[in-house]
Amino acid sequence: MNIHINGQAFTVEHESSITVAAALKLYFITAQQSTFAVALNGDFVGRTDYDNTLVHNGDSLDVLLPIQGG
Amino acid sequence: MSLTIYGEQLSSRLLIGSALYPSPQVMKQAILASESQVVTLSLKRQNPNEQAGQQIWQYLQEIVSQTNGYLLPNTAGCKTAKEAVTLAKMSREIFQTNWIKLEVIGDDYNLQPDPIELLSAAEQLINDGFKVLPYCTDDLVLCQRLYDLGCQVIMPWASPIGTGKGLMNPYNLETIRLRLPEATLILDAGIGKPSDACLAMEMGYDGVLLNSAVALADNPVMMAKAFAQALKAGEQGYVAGVMEQRQTAHPSTPILDTPFWHQN
Numbered sequence: 001m002n003i004h005i006n007g008q009a010f011t012v013e014h015e016s017s018i019t020v021a022a023a024l025k026l027y028f029i030t031a032q033q034s035t036f037a038v039a040l041n042g043d044f045v046g047r048t049d050y051d052n053t054l055v056h057n058g059d060s061l062d063v064l065l066p067i068q069g070g
Numbered sequence: 071m072s073l074t075i076y077g078e079q080l081s082s083r084l085l086i087g088s089a090l091y092p093s094p095q096v097m098k099q100a101i102l103a104s105e106s107q108v109v110t111l112s113l114k115r116q117n118p119n120e121q122a123g124q125q126i127w128q129y130l131q132e133i134v135s136q137t138n139g140y141l142l143p144n145t146a147g148c149k150t151a152k153e154a155v156t157l158a159k160m161s162r163e164i165f166q167t168n169w170i171k172l173e174v175i176g177d178d179y180n181l182q183p184d185p186i187e188l189l190s191a192a193e194q195l196i197n198d199g200f201k202v203l204p205y206c207t208d209d210l211v212l213c214q215r216l217y218d219l220g221c222q223v224i225m226p227w228a229s230p231i232g233t234g235k236g237l238m239n240p241y242n243l244e245t246i247r248l249r250l251p252e253a254t255l256i257l258d259a260g261i262g263k264p265s266d267a268c269l270a271m272e273m274g275y276d277g278v279l280l281n282s283a284v285a286l287a288d289n290p291v292m293m294a295k296a297f298a299q300a301l302k303a304g305e306q307g308y309v310a311g312v313m314e315q316r317q318t319a320h321p322s323t324p325i326l327d328t329p330f331w332h333q334n
Contacts, residue, residue, distance in 0.1 A: 001301035006115040017227035027117070032120035035127060042152065054217055062115060066127040067110025068097070069144050070087030070231070070281035 001057035016057065021050040023061055036065050073277050075202040075223055075254065076169065078140065080107045083271070083301050085142065085256060086294070089282025094129045096290055104115065104284065104294035107139035110171055112146050113160055144171040149184070151191035158195055170195060171225070171279075172204040180230040185212045189219065196220045205258050208242040210249055217253050224253050225279060228270070229260030232282045234265040240273070247274045264293075264300035271304025272312065 001012050005027045012018055012026070020038060038045045039062040045053050055061065073080045080156040091097035101109055111130055134141055143161035149156040151174060158170045176184025176189055183206050194204050196219055204216050208226040216224055225248060229235035237243060238260070247255060257270040258279040267278045278301060287293035 005071050006117065028119065034124065035164055036118055037113065037163045039156050039160060042156055044156050044163075046159075046163060063111035063118065064157075065116040065124075066117060066130070066164060067112050067114045067116065068087075068089035068091075068126055069146055070089045 003055055004060040005019070005039070006061070006063055008014070017054040019051055020045055020053045020055055023055045024050065027061075027063060034065060036063050038063055073254075075108070075140075080140075082106050082108075082298070083277040083305060084267075084297060085110065085258075085277060085279035086284065087279070088126070088130055088282055089281055090285035091290060097285070098129050098133055098288040100284055100294040101133050102136065103298070104292045105298045107137050108142050108279075109133060109139060109320065110142045110144050110279070110281070111165075112144050113157060113164065114147075125178070140169065141165050141167060142150070142169050143167070144205075145173045145191075148174050148191075149187070151187045151194065154191040155194050155198075156204050158191075158200060159198075162200070168199055168201045170200050170202055172202050181232075182230065183207055183227075185209065189215055191220055192216055192219050203256070208239055208246065210242065210246050211252060213246050213253070217250055222254055223256060223258045224250065225258035227259040228257050228266060231259045231269075232285060233260050234262030234286075235260055236262050237269055237273035240269070243270070243275075244273055259289070264296045267297055268300040268307075271301055272307045274308050279303075283284075 003010050010026050031037060043059055073083045079138050082105045084104055084106040086101055086104050086106040087110045087125060088097055105331050109130060119151050145154040145157045148157055154172060154174045172191055174184050174187040175181050188204055195202050202221050203223045203225055204221055205225045206212055213224045213226060229238040254276045256277040257275050261267055261278060261280040261283045270278055284290050284294045
């Protein structure tokens, strides 16, 4: 299946869905120590739900971090 | 003379943004010089493996720690209520605050807020326990609606974001102040000069939120100090009570015993 994380395409072989936690491992090279928050297809996914929320083919994850703002 | 935002007492009436500074070091120096205790910031797509954003985040945490201050996350870039609500929830998880500077933009050219989406987002967020600080146009009825929904703080614009044009429509802003005496009114966006901020405070506004005016100054740190002083001057002028304007001249110097009186 194919998913997008922050607009970047990822292919997951032999799976019809994976958890948000598993999807994030595709994106993070180092340990997940950064301050970030996640949305799946535009809906907020709380940190406590990463293990029980599924990402399916065609889904899109947003991983957002703090940045300067006005 | 302190500013109260959703029950939190602040010693400064200036809220300041964290963007557009020449460097993180200048940002920190300028924010500290401004004496502000509320710093705005945002969330964007970033790869957590890249450390650039982490440095800014560390600076902001240091600033808030030093000032006993507060972070005010915004929903910049959102164009629908749904986007803004999602971003607000993400901000709440990261920053551990119910405060949200609610921005829902309706026009790309002048970054004018979309009043319909703004009201919808404000209602959803208030129902979810957020303390909403909506950035809005200087429309009295919109401000009234936001206040009626439960927004204790209303933030009408002075002029479009980043223009530095100052108070485009003082009549509208004065009307909002007069008609919503209980609301905490913070003038947000478009401030260019310290005198703009002073004018807002002389009108009786409770505070000013700005970013570009300080960050894009030739000397951001000095400009931050100037704004801090301007807000204090304007507030004291308002509290002291400005004299009423008069149609005709009145001599300041007593006319009794004026020399050469009726000699010509």
